[in-house]
Amino acid sequence: MLxxxxxxxxxxxxxxxxxxxxxxxxxxxxxxxxxxxxEVDNIQSDIEYIFATEKVIDSIQKExxxxxxxxxxxxxxxxxxxxRESTNEVYxxxxxxxxxxxxxxxxxNFTVKKIQDIFKQFSLLRQKVDNNNIKSSDAILSYSNIxxxxxxxxxxxxxxxxATKFNTKFSYIVNILAAKEAAGVERALTSILIVQKDIxxxxxxxLIRTYAIQDFNIEEFLLKAEEKEIEVYNKIxxxxxxxxxxxxxxxxxxxxxxDSLSLDSWWNLSSARIDxxxxxxxxxxxDVLKLAKQIEKEATKSQILSLSFLFVSFVTLISLLFVLxxxxxxxQRSFNxxxxxxxxxxxxxxxxKVILKMNTKKRLFNKxxxxxxxxxxISLGVIYKVKKSxxxxxxxxxxxxxxxxxxxxxxxxxxLKKSILSKKNIIKNSNIDKYSDLDEDFIKSKDFKxxxxxxxxxxxxxxxxxxxxxxxKGFFDNEIxxxxxxxxxxxxxxxxxxxxxxxxxxxxxxxTIASYAFESxxxxxxxxxxxxxxxxxxxxxxxxxxxxxxxxxxxPNIFKSEEHSDEFYSSMWNSILSNGTWxxxxxxxxxxxxxxxxxxxxxxxxxxxxxxxxxxxxxNDISEQKLKQQYLEYQATHDSLTALPNRMLLFDxxxxxxxxxxxxxxxxxxxxxxxxxxxxxxxxxGHETGDVLLKEVARKLQNTVRKEDTIARIGGDEFIVLADFxxxxxxxxxxxxxxxxxxxxxxxNDIKTINGYENISTPSIGxxxxxxxxxxxxxxxxxxxxxxxxxxxxxxNTIAFFE
Numbered sequence: 001m002l003x004x005x006x007x008x009x010x011x012x013x014x015x016x017x018x019x020x021x022x023x024x025x026x027x028x029x030x031x032x033x034x035x036x037x038x039e040v041d042n043i044q045s046d047i048e049y050i051f052a053t054e055k056v057i058d059s060i061q062k063e064x065x066x067x068x069x070x071x072x073x074x075x076x077x078x079x080x081x082x083x084r085e086s087t088n089e090v091y092x093x094x095x096x097x098x099x100x101x102x103x104x105x106x107x108x109n110f111t112v113k114k115i116q117d118i119f120k121q122f123s124l125l126r127q128k129v130d131n132n133n134i135k136s137s138d139a140i141l142s143y144s145n146i147x148x149x150x151x152x153x154x155x156x157x158x159x160x161x162x163a164t165k166f167n168t169k170f171s172y173i174v175n176i177l178a179a180k181e182a183a184g185v186e187r188a189l190t191s192i193l194i195v196q197k198d199i200x201x202x203x204x205x206x207l208i209r210t211y212a213i214q215d216f217n218i219e220e221f222l223l224k225a226e227e228k229e230i231e232v233y234n235k236i237x238x239x240x241x242x243x244x245x246x247x248x249x250x251x252x253x254x255x256x257x258x259d260s261l262s263l264d265s266w267w268n269l270s271s272a273r274i275d276x277x278x279x280x281x282x283x284x285x286x287d288v289l290k291l292a293k294q295i296e297k298e299a300t301k302s303q304i305l306s307l308s309f310l311f312v313s314f315v316t317l318i319s320l321l322f323v324l325x326x327x328x329x330x331x332q333r334s335f336n337x338x339x340x341x342x343x344x345x346x347x348x349x350x351x352x353k354v355i356l357k358m359n360t361k362k363r364l365f366n367k368x369x370x371x372x373x374x375x376x377x378i379s380l381g382v383i384y385k386v387k388k389s390x391x392x393x394x395x396x397x398x399x400x401x402x403x404x405x406x407x408x409x410x411x412x413x414x415x416l417k418k419s420i421l422s423k424k425n426i427i428k429n430s431n432i433d434k435y436s437d438l439d440e441d442f443i444k445s446k447d448f449k450x451x452x453x454x455x456x457x458x459x460x461x462x463x464x465x466x467x468x469x470x471x472x473k474g475f476f477d478n479e480i481x482x483x484x485x486x487x488x489x490x491x492x493x494x495x496x497x498x499x500x501x502x503x504x505x506x507x508x509x510x511x512t513i514a515s516y517a518f519e520s521x522x523x524x525x526x527x528x529x530x531x532x533x534x535x536x537x538x539x540x541x542x543x544x545x546x547x548x549x550x551x552x553x554x555x556p557n558i559f560k561s562e563e564h565s566d567e568f569y570s571s572m573w574n575s576i577l578s579n580g581t582w583x584x585x586x587x588x589x590x591x592x593x594x595x596x597x598x599x600x601x602x603x604x605x606x607x608x609x610x611x612x613x614x615x616x617x618x619x620n621d622i623s624e625q626k627l628k629q630q631y632l633e634y635q636a637t638h639d640s641l642t643a644l645p646n647r648m649l650l651f652d653x654x655x656x657x658x659x660x661x662x663x664x665x666x667x668x669x670x671x672x673x674x675x676x677x678x679x680x681x682x683x684x685x686g687h688e689t690g691d692v693l694l695k696e697v698a699r700k701l702q703n704t705v706r707k708e709d710t711i712a713r714i715g716g717d718e719f720i721v722l723a724d725f726x727x728x729x730x731x732x733x734x735x736x737x738x739x740x741x742x743x744x745x746x747x748x749n750d751i752k753t754i755n756g757y758e759n760i761s762t763p764s765i766g767x768x769x770x771x772x773x774x775x776x777x778x779x780x781x782x783x784x785x786x787x788x789x790x791x792x793x794x795x796x797n798t799i800a801f802f803e
Contacts, residue, residue, distance in 0.1 A: 045101045049154075055090050055094070056094045056150060057151070057177070057181065059083070059087040062086075063080065067143070067188075068189075071129060071135075071136040071139060072136050072195040073195040091119065094115065115150075118149045125142050137192075137203070140188050151174075151177060154173075154177065166291050166292060166295055168224050169284065172220060172284065173285055175218070175220045176217070176281045179217035179277060180274055180278060186211070186214070186270065189206055189210065190248075191266065193207075194256060195263060207252075229287070232283055236279055236280050237273070237276050237277070241273055343375055343376075345483060348484070348487045351368055352490055355367070358494060359498060359501070361498060364491065364494055365383045366395065369396075370397060377471070379446060381396070382404075382465075383465065383467075384464060384465040405438065405439035406437055407439055415453055416437060416453060416465055416467065419454075419455050420465065425453065425454050425485070427451070427452050429450045430449075436451055438469075443469075449470065449472060449473040450469070452467070455488075459496060466488070523618070523619040524540055525551070525616075528613075529615075531615065532555060533552055534553075535552075540619065543590075543596065544590050545590045556617065560588070561588060576602055576604055576615070580604045582600075582601070583602075597625075597626040599622050600617060600618070602615060602616070636648065639713040641691055642695055642697075644711050646712060649712065650710065653722055654670070658770065659773075660724055661772070666724070667726050667730065667769055668722070668724040669769050672781070672785050672787065673701075673720070673721070674764045676762045676763070676764055677762070681693060681754070681759075685754070685755070685757055689754050698713065701719060701748075704743050708724075710722040717761075720784070723737065730769065734801070737767055738799070762796055764798065766791055766799075766802065767787055767800070767801050769801075787802040
């Protein structure tokens with residue numbers, strides 16, 4: 001219960017406080033929007049009030065102007081009386097408007113009574129004016145005080161929260177009204193001065209003050225107004241008016257003293273400016289009213305959203321409170337699970353401390369089962385040995401384990417067999433009597449409620465099963481399974497370690513025997529998996545001419561000769577890596593730079609997991625065999641007298657030449673040489689002299705032709721020269737081979753004597769050209785032979801082409 005209470009308090013702090021914060025924020029937001037809407041409603045009333053007030057002020061301004069003129073000159077009496085009627089009418093409309101606004105908006109800053117208090121002395125002021133019982137300056141002051149009081153009711157209107165644009169516009173409405181009132185005072189004061197035709201210092205100071213008030217408020221308006229409002233101002237208050245007014249202000253004294261400024265012209269000019277300021281006020285106030293409606297619309301939308309957010313927050317809070325009990329219950333279950341896991345963890349931790357010390361499988365299994373069944377939640381444990389998917393019980397521990405009985409016939413749906421085949425854990429929390437191979441009555445009597453099967457693998461194969469029974473339903477959950485999985489992994493490692501130790505002992509015994517074989521007369525080296533030499537026997541050092549220290553740590557490629565291509569080594573390593581071995585002949589380079597032929601066998605020594613541990617290379621020196629083979633090959637392909645290639649080798653080289661000229665689109669040639677009168681030399685001077693001639697001919701040919709050309713003796717006194725790449729077109733090829741044939745002819749004709757006898761032999765030369773495989777080797781030689789006979793028929797010692 002303590003757990004539940006503390007947990008409940010924590011969850012309240014973690015979840016409900018933020019939710020309450022959101023709820024509070026939502027409530028404040030909704031109230032703010034309500035206040036904003038209320039303020040917008042008030043503003044609409046305020047704008048209506050400002051319109052009405054401006055009319056009253058405008059009427060009083062005109063009445064003030066007519067009054068001061070009347071007091072000083074008895075002029076404009078009719079205008080004054082007419083204006084008074086207009087003021088009375090506007091005043092009564094003003095009171096009606098206020099009453100209407102007060103009815104719709106109780107919380108306004110102005111009331112009918114307040115306005116009546118302002119106008120209380122208005123009738124008395126008029127009587128004084130009619131009786132000419134008041135100074136014009138005092139009349140101006142009285143009228144101005146009434147307008148000032150009216151303007152102050154406008155100044156007292158509060159701004160709307162979060163509506164900066166609206167508040168800015170409202171502020172320069174006040175600036176326009178203040179400028180308009182100051183302009184009205186200027187009109188009245190200047191009118192007095194024109195009538196009196198005298199400017200006193202006191203009145204002039206008052207005028208200067210009205211100028212300053214006007215300039216200040218107009219400047220404030222222009223600074224805060226929007227571009228379109230400034231354009232309206234410039235359109236209404238024309239520059240010509242301003243310039244004319246500025247001229248009058250600057251030269252007022254001179255104009256009055258010279259009687260250049262009439263009362264009517266001044267009155268019309270100043271009244272026009274005041275009226276224009278009134279128009280500007282009307283336009284800006286109308287714009288403010290539209291803006292107020294827009295703000296009202298946005299505030300209404302925001303209020304709806306805020307109310308929705310408030311509703312969601314409230315629902316969320318209720319949902320959180322509703323979920324709290326479920327969370328606490330789940331946490332209590334988690335606490336119980338954690339306690340269960342801690343008990344199992346302690347038991348498994350004991351196993352982990354000793355598991356690697358076990359040196360036999362039996363001791364390991366006994367220790368594991370004894371420790372596991374010591375937990376009160378594990379009622380019984382069984383270990384089965386597995387071989388070729390067949391199992392048999394090996395060890396059983398736990399509650400009344402001696403009474404345990406196994407089914408005579410294993411069930412078809414046995415989970416033990418499934419676990420072996422799938423190599424996966426199997427957990428059952430119901431109907432375990434149907435799946436287990438224990439007797440059903442025994443399971444029921446012990447009230448086993450859950451069952452877990454864990455396959456134990458060794459080197460990837462299932463070799464045992466750990467089967468555990470618990471009297472707690474659902475005991476083997478995911479977390480418990482994970483804990484047992486870790487133990488199984490440790491057991492598998494321990495079993496593999498036991499096998500490894502046994503294997504290691506056997507390997508050490510084998511290595512002892514192998515070390516004797518390694519130091520035999522057969523050359524051997526051993527490398528690591530990275531092909532670095534780690535051992536070499538003395539026989540290898542003797543064959544290769546190295547000291548052992550020269551070789552250790554080196555890569556075997558230090559023995560690489562130029563006899564083999566990169567493809568040869570690539571093929572060799574592909575065989576080693578894919579088949580594990582390679583065997584064949586290889587030429588290695590000895591320390592002194594000589595190449596030595598070896599019969600080599602390279603074997604990859606692998607670990608149990610298939611990874612390469614070492615490479616073993618065994619060699620046999622086959623130098624003598626190679627020499628014999630080379631001698632036999634040489635005899636088979638060369639003429640024994642002249643040491644020139646014979647017919648067989650010539651045929652092979654002609655084939656290669658045909659392939660080369662075909663590939664490179666060039667020309668090759670065969671020069672067929674027959675020695676004239678050779679039979680006569682043999683018959684008259686003897687075969688020994690004939691052999692000397694043949695050797696000399698061979699020497700002369702070798703000194704005449706190119707190194708890449710082939711010279712062959714194909715029998716008797718017949719020689720052939722094979723030349724490729726003699727030209728890319730037939731004319732140049734023919735010309736080049738003609739030059740070479742002429743050199744051969746000249747060289748052979750230089751043989752003047754043989755063994756002291758005059759040489760009567762001359763060469764007859766036949767030539768054929770080829771550039772592809774159109775003709776076979778035999779056909780090409782036949783063509784050259786035919787050309788040679790053509791040379792003989794032409795008188796011998798000549799050159800002929802096969803055409």
